[in-house]
Amino acid sequence: MNFETTVRSVAKEINSARRAHFFDVNDKLTVVVKGYFIVAIVGIIVDLITNSSVLIKIDKPFTSSFIRYIPTITLLIYTAALSVGLSAGAKGGPITVFRSEMRLVFLSGTDHPELLRRKYLKLVFLRSYVSILVGIVIGALLYHLNNGYKLLPAVAMAIIAFTASNIYIGASIVGNLTRIRPEFVYLVSIAAAIGTYLFTVTSNVSAIANLGGVSLFAVGRYPSEALVIPIFALATVAAGFLLVARFELEPIERRSELISKLRFAVALRDIRGVISLSRALGDGGYTPRRLPQILMNLTMRPRRSATYLSFSNFYNWRLRRYIRLVLTVTISVYAIDLSIARATVDGLIALPFVVLAGLEMSDTVGSLVDHPNQFINYPVEDGWLLSRSLLFPAVALVVLSSVVNLIIFAATNMVAVEVSAPIIAVMAISATFAGGFAHYRGSKGSSVSMISMVPEAAAFAYLVDALPVIFANSWIIAVINTKNAIAHLQVPYSEAISTSSFLLVVPLAIWAYISNGRVVRAE
Amino acid sequence: MANDSKKSTSSAITVTDVVKKYDGGTILDKVSFKVSQGSITVLVGSNGAGKSTLIKAICGLVKPDSGNILLFGAKAGSREARIVTSVAFDEPSLYADLTVFEHLTFSARLSGIEDSEERLNELLEKFEISYLSERLPRGFSRGQRQKVALSMALARSFKILLLDEPYVGLDSAGKTALVELLKEARAQKVAVLIATHSPELVAIADQMITLTNGKVTYTGEPKIDRIER
Numbered sequence: 001m002n003f004e005t006t007v008r009s010v011a012k013e014i015n016s017a018r019r020a021h022f023f024d025v026n027d028k029l030t031v032v033v034k035g036y037f038i039v040a041i042v043g044i045i046v047d048l049i050t051n052s053s054v055l056i057k058i059d060k061p062f063t064s065s066f067i068r069y070i071p072t073i074t075l076l077i078y079t080a081a082l083s084v085g086l087s088a089g090a091k092g093g094p095i096t097v098f099r100s101e102m103r104l105v106f107l108s109g110t111d112h113p114e115l116l117r118r119k120y121l122k123l124v125f126l127r128s129y130v131s132i133l134v135g136i137v138i139g140a141l142l143y144h145l146n147n148g149y150k151l152l153p154a155v156a157m158a159i160i161a162f163t164a165s166n167i168y169i170g171a172s173i174v175g176n177l178t179r180i181r182p183e184f185v186y187l188v189s190i191a192a193a194i195g196t197y198l199f200t201v202t203s204n205v206s207a208i209a210n211l212g213g214v215s216l217f218a219v220g221r222y223p224s225e226a227l228v229i230p231i232f233a234l235a236t237v238a239a240g241f242l243l244v245a246r247f248e249l250e251p252i253e254r255r256s257e258l259i260s261k262l263r264f265a266v267a268l269r270d271i272r273g274v275i276s277l278s279r280a281l282g283d284g285g286y287t288p289r290r291l292p293q294i295l296m297n298l299t300m301r302p303r304r305s306a307t308y309l310s311f312s313n314f315y316n317w318r319l320r321r322y323i324r325l326v327l328t329v330t331i332s333v334y335a336i337d338l339s340i341a342r343a344t345v346d347g348l349i350a351l352p353f354v355v356l357a358g359l360e361m362s363d364t365v366g367s368l369v370d371h372p373n374q375f376i377n378y379p380v381e382d383g384w385l386l387s388r389s390l391l392f393p394a395v396a397l398v399v400l401s402s403v404v405n406l407i408i409f410a411a412t413n414m415v416a417v418e419v420s421a422p423i424i425a426v427m428a429i430s431a432t433f434a435g436g437f438a439h440y441r442g443s444k445g446s447s448v449s450m451i452s453m454v455p456e457a458a459a460f461a462y463l464v465d466a467l468p469v470i471f472a473n474s475w476i477i478a479v480i481n482t483k484n485a486i487a488h489l490q491v492p493y494s495e496a497i498s499t500s501s502f503l504l505v506v507p508l509a510i511w512a513y514i515s516n517g518r519v520v521r522a523e
Numbered sequence: 524m525a526n527d528s529k530k531s532t533s534s535a536i537t538v539t540d541v542v543k544k545y546d547g548g549t550i551l552d553k554v555s556f557k558v559s560q561g562s563i564t565v566l567v568g569s570n571g572a573g574k575s576t577l578i579k580a581i582c583g584l585v586k587p588d589s590g591n592i593l594l595f596g597a598k599a600g601s602r603e604a605r606i607v608t609s610v611a612f613d614e615p616s617l618y619a620d621l622t623v624f625e626h627l628t629f630s631a632r633l634s635g636i637e638d639s640e641e642r643l644n645e646l647l648e649k650f651e652i653s654y655l656s657e658r659l660p661r662g663f664s665r666g667q668r669q670k671v672a673l674s675m676a677l678a679r680s681f682k683i684l685l686l687d688e689p690y691v692g693l694d695s696a697g698k699t700a701l702v703e704l705l706k707e708a709r710a711q712k713v714a715v716l717i718a719t720h721s722p723e724l725v726a727i728a729d730q731m732i733t734l735t736n737g738k739v740t741y742t743g744e745p746k747i748d749r750i751e752r
Contacts, residue, residue, distance in 0.1 A: 003635055010632045014621070017629075021620040024659055099616040104626075104675070107582060108633035109606035249600065253584045260616060 007110045014105070077164050078229055083189030085168035089175025090185065095119050097252050099260035106249065113245035120173065120244050124237055127165045135161030163233045170236025176251070177243050535560045535683055535714030536581060541590035543576055543737075550576045551587070552737040558730070560682070561712040563705060565725050567750045568734035574718035575613060577734070578687045581716070582610045594683055609634070609681035613688040613718075615672035617660040623647070623671050624656045627678045634679040646674040649700040666692035673697075677704055683714045690721045702727055722747045 139157030262277040536558035543551040550573045558564045566574050579585040581592055583600025597603035631639040647653045650670040669692040708715055717724055725745045733741035733749055
């Protein structure tokens with residue numbers, strides 16, 4: 001056996017040994033929680049597909065309009081994949097090598113191009129597999145919405161998803177090797193997207209737009225044009241495969257170092273570390289983070305500036321965070337509404353998303369890391385700062401969930417069958433689950449006072465603070481109903497809205513307590 | 524440790540006019556020196572002087588903007604250079620899901636050494652971490668992790684040994700073991716380069732290189748009074 005064969009077999013044995021220790025390094029509760037999240041997400045998807053005909057009504061004009069824009073939509077998807085891929089590559093991705101692997105395997109006498117090509121191929125196969133599955137699910141959903149009309153069957157969607165995925169991967173490798181500037185990529189992509197759209201709206205038969213017409217291939221139109229983009233995707237993957245040998249260890253090493261530190265910070269619940277490292281990773285790890293663009297009024301008294309800081313943060317969020325939050329809240333509220341309307345157990349599915357929504361909002365506390373001087377001056381030891389700076393997210397979350405709830409009711413015309421029972425069930429399970437998890441996390445391996453061992457107590461205190469918001473929310477909805485401003489809404493809906501708002505505040509309260517303990521210890 | 528190099532040269536590491544810049548700042552500024560076979564060289568300098576960057580450049584993790592680094596005539600980072608080199612960094616990086624003994628075994632095997640059980644057990648005993656042999660690194664102290672990382676570096680086959688701040692976190696037993704193992708390596712014609720602040724390691728060195736703001740300001744006999752300059 002030559003040296004390279006030996007190295008390859010050792011690398012395989014390392015993976016095998018690591019798998020053998022899976023349950024030793026992941027505590028049982030974490031495994032259960034991860035499993036629960038996966039089941040919940042799958043449940044949501046199945047639930048959406050089986051109930052989707054309620055959500056969207058597709059008539060003939062809509063369908064014919066949709067057919068016209070299919071090539072454009074598809075091409076825009078491909079453009080986005082190309083843009084995001086180039087940008088991700090320029091920032092150091094997409095191949096991830098953990099630092100331990102870098103130290104042990106990559107610094108040995110291995111053949112780097114061979115090793116990286118294997119990683120690259122694994123990435124391509126995995127992403128292709130997942131994208132095809134997702135494409136089939138979306139295709140099936142659209143097929144179902146169209147009552148069997150073969151507009152976008154699963155096969156076409158699978159091809160689109162596969163093509164987009166491979167364009168992304170190939171482009172990211174090329175972007176990595178050329179170190180193209182992300183700003184340049186975005187500008188070109190935006191120009192391409194606008195150009196595509198203009199071509200489509202100004203001409204019935206647009207040559208450029210038809211390049212995106214892989215979906216038309218499935219219904220028997222323009223097969224030759226339809227194949228251009230998938231061939232381009234495969235070409236980018238092939239180019240990436242050939243160019244992988246030019247990868248340099250330095251950017252991979254920097255990325256692996258950041259990832260390693262980030263995992264460690266997550267394990268320690270080091271909020272400050274997680275945020276600063278995530279930012280560095282987002283920036284590709286090449287340049288230090290610039291000072292944030294949050295303007296502080298230095299003459300303002302510290303206690304007032306905390307609230308001001310939260311508002312500033314909200315405006316400075318990245319777009320993907322807004323999108324993620326809206327999606328999370330929509331899923332939570334929709335699932336709760338379904339459970340109310342049909343007296344089913346859909347509300348259970350909302351549970352992890354409710355927790356996620358809470359986490360998403362309360363994360364704004366982390367921005368204080370950018371102002372260490374003021375942070376240290378705050379009375380963090382009594383938890384005042386965190387409660388104060390979480391007040392705005394709590395209010396915003398309640399308002400957001402109410403709006404989402406109204407939209408869902410207006411769009412679906414759901415009828416409440418039974419209100420009380422599912423709400424009580426969801427609340428009871430939410431409190432038990434989240435409280436128990438917080439208790440487990442809060443007490444693990446730390447030497448803290450007794451009050452820290454009972455996070456529910458702090459959560460309760462915070463809930464009391466938030467009660468006026470919930471009551472005010474109920475009042476607003478009740479007044480709207482009294483005035484018949486939204487005629488078709490009935491009294492139970494206002495209860496539902498208030499209750500879902502209440503549920504969304506629960507994880508906030510728990511997270512406030514956990515974060516508080518961690519930040520104080522970090523100080 | 525590996526036998527003597529076939530193309531044996533007295534200079535194991537040759538660094539010539541190496542420049543490295545990050546974000547506009549010059550970390551290494553025309554650094555040049557040589558490290559001979561069968562010698563221990565200490566690289567000293569204050570924090571931020573460029574010691575760790577230089578170690579990373581020699582093992583191939585950092586690419587110099589200009590200049591050359593040759594390890595037994597092979598370019599730093601090339602496969603030929605990596606085969607003869609072993610490194611332990613200032614921050615030990617271990618797999619969370621491999622036991623200590625698995626770490627050592629795989630480290631040895633990746634450098635072509637099979638049937639290394641006796642040698643590995645000897646290393647664990649010297650560093651007094653035999654009791655950790657079958658444990659996963661989760662919950663290890665800084666010193667324990669450092670001992671495992673050093674054992675991994677020493678378990679390999681090498682003709683060049685690069686150590687970045689090896690004394691950090693080590694107890695007196697660990698320090699004694701390391702000094703013994705370094706002397707052993709020198710006797711076997713290994714070229715050892717250590718980035719350190721430790722007077723104990725300067726005391727056993729044959730050559731000392733001082734880095735100040737990325738520049739070599741002293742090369743010659745080890746002098747403890749020059750450590751922090």
